[in-house]
Amino acid sequence: MNTEIHDTFDVTIIGAGVVGLAIAEELSGRYGNVLLLEKNPNYGMETSSRHSGVIHAGIYYPAGFLKAGFCREGNRLLYKLCEGRGIPHKKTGKLIVAADDEEIEELSKIREKAEMNGVDDLSYVSQKQLKAMEPEVSAREALFSPSTGIIDAHALMTTFYLRAQSEGVVIVFRSEVTGIEPSNGPYDVQVNGGEYSFRTRVLINCAGLYADRIASLAGIDIDEKGYRLKYCKGDYFAASPSPKLAHLVYPVPQEEQVGLGVHATLDLAGRVRFGPDTAYVTALEYAVDEKKGDAFWESVRRYLPGVQREQIQPDTSGIRPKLQGPGDPYRDFVITEESGAGCPGLINLIGIESPGMTSCIPIARYVARLVGSYLN
Ligand SMILES: Cc1cc2nc3c(=O)[nH]c(=O)nc-3n(C[C@H](O)[C@H](O)[C@H](O)COP(=O)(O)OP(=O)(O)OC[C@H]3O[C@@H](n4cnc5c(N)ncnc54)[C@H](O)[C@@H]3O)c2cc1C
Numbered sequence: 515m516n517t518e519i520h521d522t523f524d525v526t527i528i529g530a531g532v533v534g535l536a537i538a539e540e541l542s543g544r545y546g547n548v549l550l551l552e553k554n555p556n557y558g559m560e561t562s563s564r565h566s567g568v569i570h571a572g573i574y575y576p577a578g579f580l581k582a583g584f585c586r587e588g589n590r591l592l593y594k595l596c597e598g599r600g601i602p603h604k605k606t607g608k609l610i611v612a613a614d615d616e617e618i619e620e621l622s623k624i625r626e627k628a629e630m631n632g633v634d635d636l637s638y639v640s641q642k643q644l645k646a647m648e649p650e651v652s653a654r655e656a657l658f659s660p661s662t663g664i665i666d667a668h669a670l671m672t673t674f675y676l677r678a679q680s681e682g683v684v685i686v687f688r689s690e691v692t693g694i695e696p697s698n699g700p701y702d703v704q705v706n707g708g709e710y711s712f713r714t715r716v717l718i719n720c721a722g723l724y725a726d727r728i729a730s731l732a733g734i735d736i737d738e739k740g741y742r743l744k745y746c747k748g749d750y751f752a753a754s755p756s757p758k759l760a761h762l763v764y765p766v767p768q769e770e771q772v773g774l775g776v777h778a779t780l781d782l783a784g785r786v787r788f789g790p791d792t793a794y795v796t797a798l799e800y801a802v803d804e805k806k807g808d809a810f811w812e813s814v815r816r817y818l819p820g821v822q823r824e825q826i827q828p829d830t831s832g833i834r835p836k837l838q839g840p841g842d843p844y845r846d847f848v849i850t851e852e853s854g855a856g857c858p859g860l861i862n863l864i865g866i867e868s869p870g871m872t873s874c875i876p877i878a879r880y881v882a883r884l885v886g887s888y889l890n
Contacts, residue, residue, distance in 0.1 A: 523549045523684075525885060526703060526714035528691050528728055530557035532667065532874045533866055534720035535674035540878035541885065542681030549714070550683055551705065553690035558671040561722050562871065564800070564832030566779045566790065569593065569603065569663045570869040573610075574767060577630040579846040584873035584880075586632055589661055591875040592670075601669045602782050608662035608762040609639065611653035611817045620766045621657050628659075635660055650757050652819050662762060666782055667871060674874075691721075694732045699858055701732065716885055718861045723798060723835045725864045732860050734852060741848065741864050744839045748790025749802045751810045752829040756786040757818055765817060776813035787829055788814050794840050795833070802828035837865035849877065851884045859888055 524545045527534045530552035538550045554560070569592050572585035596603040612618045625636050639647065639656040647658075679685055693704030694717065701717045704710075719728045726736045726743045736742045757778070764777040779787050788810055804827075811823045837845040848864040861884050863877070870877070 521712040522700070523547050523712060523714045524889070525549070525716040525718065526551065526701075526712075527718045527720060529720040529722055529725075530554075530675070530685065530687075531560060531562035531720065531722050532558065532671050532674070532871050533562075533722075533863060533877055534718075535671050535678065536874040536878035537718060537720060537881050538678035538683045538685070539674045539681070540875075540882045542678045542683045544882065544886075545889075546682065548678075548683045549712070550678065550685045551689045551691055552685070552687050555687050557675050557685075557687075558668060561832055561835065562671060563668060564830060565667065565868070565871060566787075567664050567667045567781065568608075568762065568779060568872070569665050570872045571608070571628070571635075571659045571661045572631050572633050572869070572872075573624060573628040573636070573659060575631060575869075576844060576846075577627070580849060580880075581846055581869060581873070582631040584847070584876040585869040587876045588869070588873040592665065592872060593663070595670075595673075595875065596665060599673050601673060602666040603663055604782060605661065605663040606761050606780060608659045608764060609644070609648065609651070610657040610659070610764045610766060611644070611651060612655050612766055613653055613816055617766045618655050621655060624766070625657060633659075633661075648759060648761060648763065650759065650820050651763055651817055653817055658761075664762070664780060664782060665871075670871075670874075691728065691731070694728070696733060696857065701859070716859045716861065716888060718863070718881060718885070720863045720866070722866065723833060725835060725862065725866070729860075729862050729864065732852075732857055734855055734857060734860075734862070739855065740837065741862070743865065744836045745795050745798065746834040746836045746867075747793045747795045747831055748834060749793075749806060749831045750787045750789035750829040751802075751807060751826040753786045753788065753821060753825050754827065755825065756784065757821055759786055763817060765813070776810055778814070778818065788826060789829070790832060792834075798833060800831045800833070802831050804828050834867040835865060836867055847873075847877075849880060849884075851888055853888075861885065861888075
């Protein structure tokens with residue numbers, strides 16, 4: 515890199531999705547010199563605005579995983595934040611519905627797993643109780659999670675953005691990190707192919723779908739470390755007219771948790787969307803294939819038999835930055851300071867798929883501790 519370096523920052527965050535923004539707010543009161551770079555013209559234009567907007571309870575994750583602890587804690591912290599800051603949200607509750615004996619057996623495994631994760635508020639719902647709660651839903655039995663809810667994800671990001679900025683974090687858009695060179699510990703970072711360069715003591719990689727590329731730019735062997743991302747697309751279909759639902763309704767999840775099954779989510783206006791499904795892809799392409807409508811309808815009408823094929827149309831999609839490839843065992847978030855890999859002061863966040871939004875506050879606090887122990 516031959517651009518002259520004029521500026522030095524204590525901490526640089528790459529990526530203004532919900533995670534980068536939460537970290538920016540968390541660090542803003544602690545360090546005077548924090549920079550957040552985003553390649554798009556605004557914050558939250560990628561995965562953080564292409565999801566279900568669900569505040570998860572932490573039911574399904576293997577015990578001891580960061581995902582399990584962060585999700586459970588994030589759920590509580592997110593509701594508290596929403597109440598304190600007036601962020602639109604609703605604790606709708608969620609029903610996991612079982613259609614047959616096999617799925618009923620799965621419900622008890624799900625409950626056991628949830629309890630191992632400290633989620634002890636799940637209760638069984640009989641067919642009769644279910645009819646009273648959700649007249650349009652058909653199932654033999656269900657599990658009810660009262661602490662699952664929905665949030666205005668954009669308002670959440672806006673609050674992090676405004677707080678971080680008002681506490682002095684420099685947030686710059688249209689700024690893509692294109693080069694990273696270590697120089698005795700600090701990093702020299704190149705933006706937009708050399709338009710601008712600066713030095714930073716700590717570099718936090720929250721680049722979402724590009725996090726493996728950033729790690730590689732910084733000198734990490736992503737294959738050796740198992741950091742190479744696999745893209746797993748999730749399409750949504752919207753229902754119009756919407757079935758009348760008061761709760762989120764999920765089928766029993768798929769094996770190895772590639773996704774949670776084509777479920778019915780609600781937004782704060784009461785609009786129902788079905789999805790996301792799961793399909794590994796190689797390109798970051800968001801168009802939703804209309805032809806999938808039949809398969810969605812087949813999945814949905816198992817628990818919402820009144821929904822007609824003509825009611826569902828393609829909606830949005832999102833792409834999961836997964837560490838787990840097809841058929842691989844389930845993987846946890848990677849959140850680590852990379853001194854051990856020869857990159858001191860580089861903090862990688864890789865594979866921040868669901869429940870990344872729910873977990874954003876505990877992730878930010880965890881990263882702040884990593885920064886603190888590196889700089890002190
Ligand atoms: C279909 C789907 C449904 C989901 N549903 C839920 C849910 O209901 N609840 C939940 O808790 N989680 C959910 N998630 C997960 C959640 O959306 C993510 O975990 C979260 O949004 C990740 O945020 P992020 O900030 O890490 O990444 P992103 O939002 O992807 O942000 C990364 C940012 O980095 C920027 N960037 C990348 N490279 C560079 C570069 N070189 N220079 C500068 N900037 C760069 C990008 O432009 C982007 O803005 C879902 C995800 C998907 C895909």
